[in-house]
Amino acid sequence: MQTPSKTMAVNDEIRQFVIENFLFGKGENLLDGESLLDKGLIDSTGVLELIQFVEDRYGIKVADEEAIPQNLDGVTCLADYVCKKLTTIP
């Protein structure tokens, strides 16, 4: 089980990554619950960038069947997904 502060840290790091990589620093209007697809922030490569980032940063493996918008399409849902995965790592 991740602590609330850990979850918040993951959330912040992912938010920072999204702002730097997809909004090029202009992140003032980004809401954590927003869909990155609906905002047009990511193209097909963007999804792969997101996956690579969380795999490298948190040492998790995003399985093919987990690479779906429900897990990855937004700062909050991606942070939730990452934290859930972290709890399953021994």
Next chain:
Amino acid sequence: MCGISGLVKLDGSQADPHQLTAMIGTLRHRGPDASGIYVAGAAGLAHARLSIIDLQTGAQPMSIMDGHLWITFNGEIFNYVELREELLNKGHRFATRSDTEVILNAYKQYGEECVNHFNGQWAFAIWDTKQQRMFLSRDRLGVRPLFYTQTRDSFLFASEIKALLAYPEVTAEIDLHGLDQIFTFWSTLAPRTVFKNIFQLPPGFSMVVESGNVRVHKYWSVKYAPAEEDGHLDEKRLAEELLCLLSDATRIRLRSDVPVGAYLSGGIDSTVTTALVKKLAGDRLRSFSVSFADAEFDESSYQREASSFIGTQHTDVCCSYEDIARVFPEVIWHTEQPVLRTAPAPMFLLSNLVHESGFKVVLTGEGADEMLGGYDIFKEAKIRRFWGRDLESNWRPLLLKRLYPYMENIQRQSPAYLKRFFRVTPEDLVSPFFSHLLRWDLTAKLKVFFSDAVRSEIQPGEALAEIESVLPEEYSTWSSFNQAEYLECVYLLPGYILSSQGDRMAMAHSVEGRYPFLDYRVVEFAAKLSPNLKMKVLDQKHLLKLASDGLIPASIRGRPKQPYRAPDGKSFFTSVMQEYASELLSARALRQNGIFDASAVSALVSKFKAGRANGVKDNMALIGILSTQIVVDRFINQSTGDTKKYANTFENNGCQ
């Protein structure tokens, strides 16, 4: 092929030959063989000649015998032989063997309607000394460029914008609405250009300047059959008819008094045109191509196979990342507009190869994708439309996997993400732009890099509103497939393909491109075909493949569509960033020009430097920003150095 320019003093004052000399001096690359100017009272014409037909007596500006009609002409009228015969029978007399004189006599015979008799690629201006009237025209598909502007007292025209900027009262200023259109559609919507108060005559239009007034007239446009008229489905007969038309289109495009070569890309289209040239012109055909050091873009194995099958003497130029970065500023000097891809750069290197090989004319395969169902965007729209008929279906969207087989990032996506990227909404399904909305949406995201000042000048959605306002009335009666073809044919083809990758890159090295697929007879034939023959189920260019059976290698007929692409952003971040790119993308230069947000661009550049920018959007953004900065730098910041420098340096050998 040539460069043209001219002017009319709207206040009736005397035209200044020195100003014409300065204008045509900027177009020497289009016509290095000879030059001439003609001035008569308030009007003047100028010409820079690349001699191709009637080498001895085809000099311009040209007049016919009674001397009251004068012309400056860029291009070719391929059916001039037949027209000349027709005009002789009507009593006209000729002093030369040139197609230029045929235009003048045709104008004398048919007036403004003369253009309907022409089969060719042209931009010309005729000055009628009796009527004091200038008649200008541009070919049906926009192969040849024609720009114009108006000052306080003058109307000016030229093959390229840089010639207009050589005129003292014309200054370059970015048209932000034009820039907005490029960052949506990849090109401006004619008559708009990326410069304020500088316009282009749209393809299929003529123009008259008379008594201080300017009027334009649309003499031709592509017309598709209504959706319910699905055309004939006799494939075999139609394939034969297509081949017959293409053969004749090629035959008349071989009319030249200098040797003709062929571009060979390794795809179906240019292999067909090269094979037809070989059949018609016989031995000793030279073919040319560009290959890439990076295997991801390289098609040289197909090019060699096609050359060997057809029997051409083949030469290629190998293009590296460094080559693209090295020539890019010069490329943009010739495109005269920002671009979102580096694809013009290899075409620039290719025309240099052709020029250095001693050739002035090449036949190429442009136009087949637009007219005969070749582009992937047509396939994408067809699959999305099919899915849209049953949005709840689970298997229909699986067809999305069939799209873009050459794009690894698409192929690696989960079905759930593919469904989101190629989304279909009920609103999209009724949009006139169903096929193109996703692409335009994606491109428009690049505007995040615009500065606040620029964004405040542009209304969201204004580019879409403008294109919607100029759609022809009958557009809504066409099938979705033909609507998509129309958008490619009328906007991207002249606005980007034929200009930034076509005329401008070829003419940068004094090379003329000729395009059998853009013969208007082929275009009109294709427009009446059933979309199911152009793309049978998901088989792109189905009828062309049938027509070329036995003409080209089966492996090329059967290979999946591979669009011409070149390495983009990575070209500028190899071992060391090109000095000019570093300077133009610096915070100082960005702030000085004021178009882009310096900190956002800095973040993008950092992403490239870290090797993390691999997506289409990032690459389009970098190339769009860099090319815009080059346009501003070369045409605005250095305008006195680059566009005005030819004044008084170009030999005036034809002043009347």
